[in-house]
Amino acid sequence: xxxxxxxxxxxxxxxxxxxxxxxxxxxxxxxxxxxxxxxxxxxxxxxxxxxxxxxxxxxxxxxxxxxxxxxxxxxxx
Amino acid sequence: xxxxxxxxxxxxxxxxxxxxxxxxxxxxxxxxxxxxxxxxxxxxxxxxxxxxxxxxxxxxxxxxxxxxxxxxxxxxxxxxxxxxxxxxxxxxxxxxxxxxxxxxxxxxxxxxxxxxxxxxxxxxxxxxxxxxxxxxxxxxxxxxxxxxxxxxxxxxxxxxxxxxxxxxxxxxxxxxxxxxxxxxxxxxxxxxxxxxxxxxxxxxxxxxxxxxxxxxxxxxxxxxxxxxxxxxxxxxxxxxxxxxxxxxxxxxxxxxxxxxxxxxxxxxxxxxxxxxxxxxxxxxxxxxxxxxxxxxxxxxxxxxxxxxxxxxxxxxxxxxxxxxxxxxxxxxxxxxxxxxxxxxxxxxxxxxxxxxxxxxxxxxxxxxxxxxxxxxxxxxxxxx
Numbered sequence: 001x002x003x004x005x006x007x008x009x010x011x012x013x014x015x016x017x018x019x020x021x022x023x024x025x026x027x028x029x030x031x032x033x034x035x036x037x038x039x040x041x042x043x044x045x046x047x048x049x050x051x052x053x054x055x056x057x058x059x060x061x062x063x064x065x066x067x068x069x070x071x072x073x074x075x076x077x
Numbered sequence: 078x079x080x081x082x083x084x085x086x087x088x089x090x091x092x093x094x095x096x097x098x099x100x101x102x103x104x105x106x107x108x109x110x111x112x113x114x115x116x117x118x119x120x121x122x123x124x125x126x127x128x129x130x131x132x133x134x135x136x137x138x139x140x141x142x143x144x145x146x147x148x149x150x151x152x153x154x155x156x157x158x159x160x161x162x163x164x165x166x167x168x169x170x171x172x173x174x175x176x177x178x179x180x181x182x183x184x185x186x187x188x189x190x191x192x193x194x195x196x197x198x199x200x201x202x203x204x205x206x207x208x209x210x211x212x213x214x215x216x217x218x219x220x221x222x223x224x225x226x227x228x229x230x231x232x233x234x235x236x237x238x239x240x241x242x243x244x245x246x247x248x249x250x251x252x253x254x255x256x257x258x259x260x261x262x263x264x265x266x267x268x269x270x271x272x273x274x275x276x277x278x279x280x281x282x283x284x285x286x287x288x289x290x291x292x293x294x295x296x297x298x299x300x301x302x303x304x305x306x307x308x309x310x311x312x313x314x315x316x317x318x319x320x321x322x323x324x325x326x327x328x329x330x331x332x333x334x335x336x337x338x339x340x341x342x343x344x345x346x347x348x349x350x351x352x353x354x355x356x357x358x359x360x361x362x363x364x365x366x367x368x369x370x371x372x373x374x375x376x377x378x379x380x381x382x383x384x385x386x387x388x389x390x391x392x393x394x395x396x397x398x399x400x401x402x403x404x405x406x407x408x409x410x411x412x413x414x415x416x417x418x419x420x421x422x423x424x425x426x427x428x429x430x431x432x433x434x435x436x437x438x439x440x441x442x443x444x445x446x447x448x449x450x451x452x453x454x455x456x457x458x459x460x461x
Contacts, residue, residue, distance in 0.1 A: 034245035
């Protein structure tokens with residue numbers, strides 16, 4: 001038996017880092033969205049900053065999803 | 078088509094039946110949390126998941142090169158053993174579905190094959206070191222990694238958005254869940270449908286119907302894809318209830334964190350060549366997400382039953398596979414027919430028992446327990 005502890009450690013480290021990063025960025029995007037919607041609802045104009053933050057964060061998450069699809073579909077390799 | 082003997086035809090049908098139970102059993106992995114949080118309506122969720130499973134089956138060109146990934150000696154495997162192993166896997170999948178327990182379809186298949194080869198060819202046909210390396214270690218490590226990742230991510234998600242507008246947060250994470258759940262479904266289709274295609278293709282090769290290095294014919298790809306897609310679409314609602322409601326009450330940020338953790342663990346391990354159980358990864362993620370939100374209740378009793386099911390899956394499927402292999406080995410075509418009929422009868426019996434207290438798209442979110450006896454809704458499981 002020949003366990004590849006390095007590969008196991010890699011899976012653990014990459015999974016942990018990727019999950020935390022994606023969820024954090026997404027949460028920041030949600031935060032931007034909440035700010036934008038909140039400002040609009042209160043009638044005090046719109047929060048351009050909130051919208052930009054949401055857009056950027058969701059775009060980054062979209063890129064990660066695209067990379068995920070790239071990994072899943074063997075034709076792209 | 079004169080190479081297709083009675084036995085080969087039975088193996089193909091049984092493999093497709095296994096593929097169906099596989100999809101049916103594993104819908105919950107991708108969709109349970111989305112259904113529980115209301116990110117997707119139950120019917121919509123299983124439709125998306127089913128379609129993505131079929132697409133995944135067609136996308137993957139890299140066919141499983143061995144039946145078992147080296148866990149049993151493939152040169153000793155006969156179509157009769159494959160058949161016996163599949164029967165063990167199918168019956169275990171149906172029994173755990175009846176009890177609403179998310180157990181690994183891959184472990185059921187491995188277990189069935191190990192039992193069948195052990196009885197059919199002797200214990201030297203089973204590579205025990207490989208079983209530890211390929212099955213046991215990932216089975217312990219992957220849910221822990223997914224759980225820790227989901228826990229941290231959930232904690233951060235709540236911390237970051239604690240002061241934000243509640244409706245926006247719920248809505249935002251629900252939308253995110255649709256994307257992350259879809260990725261899990263697609264990855265599932267590319268992996269699990271492959272196993273059945275591999276089994277059918279290698280059976281056809283051993284029967285001489287295909288050349289030694291042949292890939293799966295289109296009808297094999299199409300039928301395996303449709304079987305898993307149909308199973309996914311019909312949905313193992315009992316398991317969806319346990320994973321979405323039973324382990325913990327999931328809110329949309331937790332659902333997103335759990336699905337993201339599942340996706341990254343599945344993709345990174347597939348990239349590095351680890352075989353692991355989607356079911357165990359998804360369950361670990363959900364538990365982690367439950368622990369990551371303050372004041373979220375984690376039902377350890379349910380989690381404990383689930384872990385027991387994981388431990389028993391491989392030996393239980395091996396036992397049924399072994400007994401079936403014994404009957405097939407000594408009984409020939411008659412024995413095969415007997416095993417097929419008995420297996421079908423037990424499967425029908427399990428489905429009938431499930432009717433007493435059905436779980437469907439309409440009531441999946443209404444309770445957190447899956448019961449067998451309609452009259453007694455709080456107890457689970459001694460009736461079997």
